[in-house]
Amino acid sequence: MLIVSLPLTPxxxxxxxxxxxxxxxxxxxxxxxxxxxxxPPQSEVVGVIPWACLSxxxxxxxxxxxxxxxxxxxxxxxxKAQHLIQGLLEEQLLCDASDIHWIAKKLDPQPEDQASLAxxxxxxxxxxxxxxxxxxxxxxxxxxALQTLEAVDLIPNQLVPEMEPTTSSQGPRLYxxxxxxxxxxxxCTRQGVQAFPRPAMGAFSHLKDPSLQIFCExxxxxxxSSLCHQEASLQTTPQRLQASSQSVWDFAHGEWDxxxxxxxxxxxxxxxxxxxxxxxxxxxxxxxVLALLVQIFGLNLWxxxxxxxxxxxLQSEARILKSTFPKxxxxxxxxxxxxxxxxxxxxxLGEPSLGDFEHLLEVMRQLHTLSPATSxxxxxxxxxxxxxxxxxxxxxxxxxSTSFTNVELRLPTEIGSKGxxxxxxxxxxxxxxxxxx
Numbered sequence: 001m002l003i004v005s006l007p008l009t010p011x012x013x014x015x016x017x018x019x020x021x022x023x024x025x026x027x028x029x030x031x032x033x034x035x036x037x038x039x040p041p042q043s044e045v046v047g048v049i050p051w052a053c054l055s056x057x058x059x060x061x062x063x064x065x066x067x068x069x070x071x072x073x074x075x076x077x078x079x080k081a082q083h084l085i086q087g088l089l090e091e092q093l094l095c096d097a098s099d100i101h102w103i104a105k106k107l108d109p110q111p112e113d114q115a116s117l118a119x120x121x122x123x124x125x126x127x128x129x130x131x132x133x134x135x136x137x138x139x140x141x142x143x144x145a146l147q148t149l150e151a152v153d154l155i156p157n158q159l160v161p162e163m164e165p166t167t168s169s170q171g172p173r174l175y176x177x178x179x180x181x182x183x184x185x186x187x188c189t190r191q192g193v194q195a196f197p198r199p200a201m202g203a204f205s206h207l208k209d210p211s212l213q214i215f216c217e218x219x220x221x222x223x224x225s226s227l228c229h230q231e232a233s234l235q236t237t238p239q240r241l242q243a244s245s246q247s248v249w250d251f252a253h254g255e256w257d258x259x260x261x262x263x264x265x266x267x268x269x270x271x272x273x274x275x276x277x278x279x280x281x282x283x284x285x286x287x288x289v290l291a292l293l294v295q296i297f298g299l300n301l302w303x304x305x306x307x308x309x310x311x312x313x314l315q316s317e318a319r320i321l322k323s324t325f326p327k328x329x330x331x332x333x334x335x336x337x338x339x340x341x342x343x344x345x346x347x348x349l350g351e352p353s354l355g356d357f358e359h360l361l362e363v364m365r366q367l368h369t370l371s372p373a374t375s376x377x378x379x380x381x382x383x384x385x386x387x388x389x390x391x392x393x394x395x396x397x398x399x400x401s402t403s404f405t406n407v408e409l410r411l412p413t414e415i416g417s418k419g420x421x422x423x424x425x426x427x428x429x430x431x432x433x434x435x436x437x
Contacts, residue, residue: 002042003245004154005162006049006145007033017238018042019245028238037152044269046245047149047156049137051163056192057134058107059088066106066130085134102136103251107168107190133165133192135249146256159251162244163193171211175240176224176232178217183224198227215240354418355392355433363420364394364431367409393432 004016016036017028027039061084085104086097093100107130142159149156166173166188173188186195189206201207207228214232216224225232235243275281317334325341368381385399409429411422423430 001044001046001245002036002039002154003046003048003241004036004149004156005241006047006053006142006159007148008050008053008141008145010144010148015237015241017241019242025238025242030237033148033152033154036149036154045149045154045156046158046160047146048160048162048241048244049142049251051161051186051193052195053141054135054137054161054163054193056165057089057092057136058191059085059092059104059132059134061085061088061130061132063130066132089134089136099139100136101139101142101251101254102134103249103253104132104134105249107131107133135161135164135251137251142251142256156252156256158245159256160244160247161193161249161251162240163188164244164247164249165192166190171213172206172209174207174212174214174228175235176214176216176220178219183220201227354420357389357394360389360392360394360431360433363415364396366415367411367422367431392434393430395428395430397428 001019002016003019005014007014011032013030013032014036015028015030016039018026018039020026085102086100089095089097089100089102146156163173163175163186168190172190175186175188177184177186183198184195185198185201186193187204187206196204206212212230214224214228214230215235216232217236218234221232221234275285314334318331321328321331321334321338321341324338328337328341331337365381368379379398383398384396387394387396389395409422409424411420419434421432421434423432
């Protein structure tokens with residue numbers, strides 16, 4: 001999987017990394033987009049939108065509009081939802097919303113919101129509406145950035161934000177970024193993402209929150225820890241991009257939508273990759289491997305049992321054949337050899353076999369027996385003009401007055417199972433018998 005930060009301009013350098021698994025980085029660096037073509041092709045490409053190119057805002061929408069946005073069938077692709085959000089954005093941002101690419105997400109209610117729902121105030125708009133969070137960026141810039149990547153055959157499957165607002169179950173997060181020999185602070189709260197310089201740190205009450213998490217780049221971790229009077233966690237740029245790739249926000253909608261098939265394929269690949277590599281699935285993987293081994297062992301044991309039974313049956317048939325006919329030393333097909341030995345024994349004793357003239361003549365008579373279904377096409381035995389017999393084969397033909405093309409003789413199933421065969425060769429009918437079972 002290739003994770004790449006979207007370029008600010010076509011000639012900008014971008015951070016990128018290659019991950020074999022979500023926890024394992026095999027390559028990372030910073031280069032121009034044109035140099036990314038030298039990397040090995042990846043099955044999945046994740047584009048990370050820089051935090052400076054994204055804005056966040058909160059909107060209050062009616063409950064009916066919220067149901068429209070949460071619809072699985074259309075969601076934000078619904079034209080009514082598009083017009084509603086664009087109208088609200090134009091009213092709040094005082095700009096043309098047609099050049100804004102946005103996605104929406106419902107906000108979890110805060111404790112004070114839940115208290116207001118428990119004792120509703122009719123004058124409050126929260127009773128009649130729901131809060132949603134909007135993440136938006138410039139369409140023209142996003143189009144330029146993605147076209148720059150497409151020029152080197154990189155089409156992102158996902159578009160995720162580098163930094164995003166925190167949820168109600170998370171505390172605020174502070175990122176200290178070292179850019180151009182200066183420290184830039186970026187604060188992520190439930191309301192959005194905001195950058196500020198060091199002198200403005202005292203203006204944010206979130207920095208005094210005991211649940212505050214601080215992430216800092218290696219070059220300034222000691223200075224930031226002493227400044228904030230709190231231990232900071234080390235996070236490099238590749239680690240930050242890797243964490244961003246796990247975001248639930250996906251801006252690949254609208255003209256950058258990959259379609260339902262590719263999205264479903266991507267989700268299946270992600271689930272399969274998580275099943276193979278995620279630590280929380282380690283016990284399930286062990287159980288699955290153990291179950292497969294048990295199944296393989298059981299199937300091999302059952303196959304060995306069936307093979308032993310089959311070999312025992314073959315050996316039993318061979319013993320019966322050799323004990324009945326001691327002259328037979330080599331057993332290849334016991335049933336067939338038994339049938340042939342019985343026929344040979346009958347011939348030696350003078351007993352007629354099924355291929356003798358009498359049996360073939362009886363079969364011929366049964367074929368000419370009239371039946372209601374075939375009485376029009378079955379000739380009579382009196383119409384037979386000549387008969388010949390040789391080598392367990394009986395041939396006959398009819399007198400010239402019989403229309404030979406209309407003759408229909410069929411062997412019944414019970415007769416054909418005994419080894420008899422009937423053919424029409426030229427103007428003759430041929431009835432033969434073979435001792436094959």
